[in-house]
Amino acid sequence: MKKNVLFSLLLLSASFSTKAQMDDNFYQPKKEMKLLAFKNIENINFPVEHDTITAVILKPESHTIKKTIVFFHGAAGNISTYQYITKPLVTDGFQVVMVDVRGYGKSTGKPTHLNVAEDGQKIFDYLLNRKDIVNTKIYLYGASLGSQIATHLAKENKAKISGLILDGGMSSFTDIAIRFKPEMKAIIEKYVVSPYSAKEDVKSLSGIPKLFIYGRGDSTVPFEQGQLIFKNAPEPKAFFEYSGDHLQAMVIEPVQTLKAIEKL
DSSP states (O other): OOHHHHHHHOOOOTTOOSOBOOGGGTOEEOOOOOOOOOSSEEEEEEEETTEEEEEEEEOOSSSOOOOEEEEEOOSEEOGGGGHHHHHHHHHTTOEEEEEEOTTSTTOOSOOOHHHHHHHHHHHHHHHHTOHHHHTSOEEEEEETTHHHHHHHHHHHTGGGOSEEEEESOOSOHHHHHHHHOGGGHHHHHHHBOOSSOHHHHGGGOTTSOEEEEEETTOSSSOHHHHHHHHHHSOSSEEEEEESSSTTOHHHHSHHHHHHHHHTO
16 A cells, blocks of 8 residues: 555545445455466456456465465555565465455556455355365464454454454554544544544454564554554464564565564
8 A cells, every 4th residue: 555645535524414435445456467477377357246347266286285375465466466475475385366346457446444344254255165264374464454354354253263463554544544634634534434443353363373574664554554453463473573564575585584484
């Protein structure tokens, strides 16, 4: 999620008369896709209402599958934008499912906080019906904005997952809006509603291994938001800190990042 995108779109005013999620301010889908740099790709088309959600299942080339990671990406771009994060995982032997929610990449429709949550559950249920996934340990991975749906799904499916990974995740939709427009804090708290939030949903994840990955120099999501989610999270949990900007752990410290994920 890019700072300039959020800053320009989160210019709220007191003219709003009713509470709303302000969904359009958070989702910045891109249809144009880069070439996916994977050899073993299975494309999934998943119907929801009048739309279609797309995903890819990426299998490692020569390793026994360690775990399955269901990856939810950030606000801007599409799955191809974030493959630099998942490529090292697949190379290391993880099976990765990358999801484009409504409006992103080849998916149709328009994303909202509510349909992202509902669709995420439907996709997760579909994946559990696949032998190549249900017979592995399943981890949910939320990057940036994807942290909200990943944590919410973890809360709703505690008995079905083996862990949760948050990478540069915001504490809530409301909190990130305030981060970019602090002088309008009172208005934002009144009108920007978080129907679910990582900082609250994580409280219910007792007994589930959790990894929090945050850059000390993150210019998009404040480091303190990661600390807040970590503080709210019950054990077991781990915090991996690196010196870098937003979602750059796999670029700056790939070996240590993979080690932290493997420990889950």
